[in-house]
Amino acid sequence: MVKTTGQNDITVKGLSRAEVYKFRVRAYSISGSKKLYGKYSAVLKTATAPKKPVLSVKKASKTSVKLSWKQGSKADGFVIYMQTGKDGFKKVKNVSAETTAYTKKNLKKGRTYQFKIRSYKKAGSSKVYSKYSKTLSVKLR
Numbered sequence: 001m002v003k004t005t006g007q008n009d010i011t012v013k014g015l016s017r018a019e020v021y022k023f024r025v026r027a028y029s030i031s032g033s034k035k036l037y038g039k040y041s042a043v044l045k046t047a048t049a050p051k052k053p054v055l056s057v058k059k060a061s062k063t064s065v066k067l068s069w070k071q072g073s074k075a076d077g078f079v080i081y082m083q084t085g086k087d088g089f090k091k092v093k094n095v096s097a098e099t100t101a102y103t104k105k106n107l108k109k110g111r112t113y114q115f116k117i118r119s120y121k122k123a124g125s126s127k128v129y130s131k132y133s134k135t136l137s138v139k140l141r
Contacts, residue, residue, distance in 0.1 A: 018050035018074035018121045047123035050075040055117050055133040062109055065138050067117070068101040075119035075130070080104075083114040083135075112139040 002012055002023070015021060022045050027038040053069040060066040067080060075097050081089040082104065092115075095102060107113060116135045120127040 015048050017048055018119075020045060020047045020121070020123050022046075045124040046126075047121040047128040049128050050119040050121050050130045052131040053078060053117050053119050053133050055115065055136055057115050057136040057138050059138055059140060060103055062140060063107050064103055064105045065107060065113060065115070065140070066101065066103045067115055069117055069133065071097065071100055074121065076122045076127075078117055078119050079129075081116050081118075081132075084111060089114070089116065107140055109140050112137055 003010055012021075012023075022043050024040045024043050026040045028035045030036070053071070053075075055067060055069045057065060057067050069078070077097050078095050078099065080092045080095065080102055082092045083089045092104060093102060097119075104113075104115075114135050114137045116132045118132045119130040
């Protein structure tokens with residue numbers, strides 16, 4: 001049991017990073033000095049966010065950039081984002097948790113590219129994302 005409350009929502013604190021948790025609830029009423037409990041709800045599966053990755057970016061060739069990062073705590077994968085010019089960031093690639101580097105090829109000389117990455121933890125069919133890494137820029141000459 002986590003907590004008994006008269007509220008419709010609750011915040012559970014002190015959970016570990018990048019862990020999957022399961023919760024269920026049930027209602028009760030008080031009749032005299034007895035608590036009468038209802039049935040349990042369906043189990044809700046959720047996760048806590050992993051630690052944000054630490055990103056490094058360097059020019060690999062005249063038309064490619066190599067990204068590398070330190071693996072976050074117990075992440076299930078990473079999502080890499082890139083921005084060119086004034087366009088917003090666009091997702092470049094999803095990679096597995098075992099991956100700690102990626103080379104973005106076929107870029108254009110003379111342009112500046114910005115990159116950021118975030119990790120995620122799977123909880124059933126959904127994902128819980130970390131904060132974004134620091135945004136790093138590289139100009140291809």
